[in-house]
Amino acid sequence: MGCAPLQLRTATPDDLEWIFEARHRVYAQELGQHAVDPTGRLSDGLDGDNVYLVAARGPDRMGFVSVTPPWLGRYALDKYLTRDELPVLNDDDLFEVRILTVEPRWRATAAAPLLMHAALRWIAARGGRKVVAMGRTDLLDMYLAVGLRRAGRTVRSGAVTFEVLTGRVTELTQRAMSRYGTTLERLRSEVDWRLDMAFAPRPDGCEHGGASFTAIGTDFRTLHRRRQVVAADVLDAWFPPAPGVRAVLAEDPAWMARTSPPTGAEGLLSEISAARALPTETLALGAGSSDLIFRAFGHWLTPESRVLLTDPCYGEYAHVTERVIGCRVDRFRLRREENWRIDPGRLSAAVESGRYDLVVIVNPNNPTGRHVRAAELRSLVAAAPSRTRWWVDEAYLGYAGPSESLAGLAATSERVVVCTSLSKMYALSGMRAAYLVAEPDVAARLRRRTPPWPVSLPAQLAAVAALRDPAYYEDRWSRTHVLRSELAAALAELDPEVEVEEAVANFLTLTLPPGGPSAARLVTECRRHDVYLRDLSPLSPLYQGRAVRIAVKDTAENARIVAACRAALAVLRPGPAPVRSTRASVHAR
Incomplete structure (x- = not known):
């Protein structure tokens, strides 16, 4: 295949001329999908708005693939099917992958798998969750082997018949890594990867901060x-913890390091109870909010559960519900034109069907920073079907004011659980301490699933000292x-x-x-x-x-x-x- 490195890049202006010529050679002259054009070029109305990814080796361009993002509001498939005939085209997280093309001399190489891998990585890096494509019926087995599924529609373009195919990005990525993982790993060190995302996804599939x-x-x-x-890529506090926290951590670090903490963090529970005016039996502790999310959701939810998340939302919730548990997850889309606010009327309408086992609200939301008033949330909960549980994440509530908490409601209602991290508001991110508030029976069931010593001794001491200095x-x-x-x-x-x-x-x-x-x-x-x-x-x-x-x-x-x-x-x-x-x-x- 030559000595020049294999390069993946977004198309340059020079690449576009080659792409239009290659499209004409393959789709007009070779396959008869389009009429032969005297100019020897083939383009369409999406060009200029879609994205082309190109594989090249030195001066030789090997192939390309096109990706059409949802924010354009139109797809190539719109020429063949209406939105009623193919409703998936209405989804806000759908990306269209099309015209995966490899020059004849490179068709026996890894160019095609690399281009498909690049397309999936580009889509995942833009939050895409679903793809749609048209696959030639004579190559259908190849498309099905990589994880695409029939959508139940076929279209004809010139002399070529296509099957409409769909797939979920996470599943396609997993299938591609399984099928071509060895090849991709071998090529990783050889590829000049000029795209603006990592070559491979994180092992757990979740894009955390903290780079x-x-x-x-x-x-x-x-x-x-x-x-x-x-x-500034993580939301740790810019200020140090309170003087009392620093003092207790500095007093005898050797003792703290070697000493087992109170088994059930009884002192910390008591301090939270006093500071928040909540009965201790309504509290459950964790080593950070992620610990509580994994434990609680793993207890409540199954692959048959249906969950509603706001979009955008803190990524850990989609990771746990979709990738770890495998729930059926729907998104409640926030709108830029509404300043990313949650519209109570729209949300109430989405929840009123009663199909959701869990609704997750991060309040204030991360990453939008928007806050829903406690009175509005209370009304939403009251109007929702009784079978629906609400999980309210109040990690940043201090910036909106403690009166905006739903902890009091959570302490008495089986339908509401409030999760609160002490990390961000109290400059204790390194300590990993958090708690949730729930009706006593709900909290007791979660405490039974909590291992002993859930929070380290330094974290317990620091959290107690922090809660004792609200003025700071x-x-x-x-x-x-x-x-x-x-x-x-x-x-x-x-x-x-x-x-x-x-x-x-x-x-x-x-x-x-x-x-x-x-x-x-x-x-x-x-x-x-x-x-x-x-x-x-x-x-x-x-x-x-x-x-x-x-x-x-x-x-x-x-x-x-x-x-x-x-x-x-x-x-x-x-x-x-x-x-x-x-x-x-x-x-x-």
């Missing part, structure tokens, strides 16, 4: 790097709002086409303009300056691959974030910014 720790060093040999890295944290939370607004204003000055959205929590969102650099490119470029931001694209196709979440830091680190974004945009969008009548917008929501 900044790879820069610090996960082997802990270069911890001095923590002073150089701005970790209220001051820090108030200061966070100021820092967030200052950061938003500074970011908005960078480019007139950049949109900055802030809400109530300790983070904001920066959205790049259509046709500009992807969020992934911005994130990568900022890392050159040791500034780590979170690409939101994998969480939802509603972000269109253009949104970045930025955690609020202190004044000095916020200045570094702004400087890194300025430098990155100068590289990614060289030349003077386009002149517009309005400057970049900051939405305080």
Whole structure:
């Protein structure tokens, strides 16, 4: 196959000319799907809006594949079938994969599997969950072998008959890794991968934050790097824990390290009970909210369970329900034009059918930062079918105010459970301490599924000390709002086409303009300056691959974030910014 490296890239202008010529050679001259054109080129109305991925070896272009994202509002299949005939075309998370094409001399190579792998990775990196494609009937076995399924429709184009095929991205990825994993792993070190996402998915399939720790060093040999890295890709507090927390952790660390904690964290339970005015029998503890999510959902849900998640939403919920348990998951789509707010009327209508075993609400939401008033949530719960349980994640509630908690309702209702992490609000992310509030019988059943010593001794001591100093944290939370607004204003000055959205929590969102650099490119470029931001694209196709979440830091680190974004945009969008009548917008929501 030659010595030149095999390259995967998005199409360049020169590539497009070759693509149009190759399409004509294959689909007009070779297959007779289209009439022969005197120009020797074949293109269609989607060109310019869809994305072409190209495989090349040195100067030789091997093949290409086209991906059409849902935010265009149209697909190639629209030419053949109506939305009533193929309802899947109405889904907001559907990407169309089409015209996978390999030049004849390269058809016996790994070009086709690599292009399909690249398409799936590109789609997953933009939050895609489903794909649709047209597969030639004479090659149907090949398409079915990679995990695509018949949609029950065939279409004819010229001399070629196609079967309409669909599939879920996670299942297709797993099948591809199983079928071609050895080949892909062998090629990983050989491929010049120029796409804006990782070559392979994470082993667990969940795109967590926290890439900044790879820069610090996960082997802990270069911890001095923590002073150089701005970790704005995770939502850890910008401030240190309360003085009492620091004092108790410093008093006798050797004793804390070697000593087993109270078996059931009785002291911490008592402190939470007093601080939140909740009976201890309504509480269950965990080593962070993820521990509680995995334990509770694993207890309540089965593959037959139906779950409703907001979209976008904290990615751990989709991971646990879809990938770990295998539930049937529906999405309640939030809308940018509604400022990402949950519309109570729409949500109530979605839930009223009674088909959901669990509805998950993150409040304030991560990653939008939007908050639903407690009174509205109470009304939604009251109007919902009695069989539906509500899980309310209040990890960032302190930024909205403690009166907005539904913990009191959860303590008396079997239909509501409130999960609260002590990590983000109390600067204890490294301690891993969280609790949930539920009706006593519900809480007791979860406590029975809790192993002894669920929270470490340092974490118990730190959490107790933190809860005893509410004044310190209220001051820090108030200061966070100021820092967030200052950061938003500074970011908005960078480019007139950049949109900055802030809400109530300790983070904001920066959205790049259509046709500009992807969020992934911005994130990568900022890392050159040791500034780590979170690409939101994998969480939802509603972000269109253009949104970045930025955690609020202190004044000095916020200045570094702004400087890194300025430098990155100068590289990614060289030349003077386009002149517009309005400057970049900051939405305080």
